[in-house]
Amino acid sequence: MPHTHHKHHQRSIHVSPTFRWIENAHILLWLIKDFCWAMEWKAGGIIMIFPTVSVAFYLLFKSRKVRAELYHNLAVCFWILANSTWMVGEFNDIDLRIYAATLFGSGLVVLAVYYALYFKKDSRVYNMD
Numbered sequence: 032m033p034h035t036h037h038k039h040h041q042r043s044i045h046v047s048p049t050f051r052w053i054e055n056a057h058i059l060l061w062l063i064k065d066f067c068w069a070m071e072w073k074a075g076g077i078i079m080i081f082p083t084v085s086v087a088f089y090l091l092f093k094s095r096k097v098r099a100e101l102y103h104n105l106a107v108c109f110w111i112l113a114n115s116t117w118m119v120g121e122f123n124d125i126d127l128r129i130y131a132a133t134l135f136g137s138g139l140v141v142l143a144v145y146y147a148l149y150f151k152k153d154s155r156v157y158n159m160d
Contacts, residue, residue, distance in 0.1 A: 050093065057086045061111065064118075073122045080115045087111050099153050102145035109138030 064079035087108045094100035113134030120127030 053086065053093075054090060057083070057090060060086060065114070068118045068121070071122075076118055076122065080119075084108070084111055084115065098149055099145070099157070102141055102149070106138040106141045109134050109141065113138070 060079060060083040064076055064083050067073075067075035067079055087104070091101070091104040091108055094104045113131040116127050116134060117131035119125075120131070
């Protein structure tokens, strides 16, 4: 997971190649899930929820020590849960959009909190100005 280098109270974030590989594989899982949804392959779409959500929560756990990564990965977890809820609703002719919207909104709140309270401080600490 990311480690930091100290230099005049500034840090840089290093992401290991293994962690980056898992992040990239997660995109593949997500695309497979959404491809199944678009093609109306119900079984494939529903099966793909589990690895996609599992990897999202794994990435959330692994990123817990770097605040910006933690908040963004939490928002991604809400996003995938919302996306999956919407898909399941469509597959079963049930209107679950309000639940999906609530999950999407939760992700937006998480990011709003991060940007309102922590972004400026983190941008100085990690030299992102």
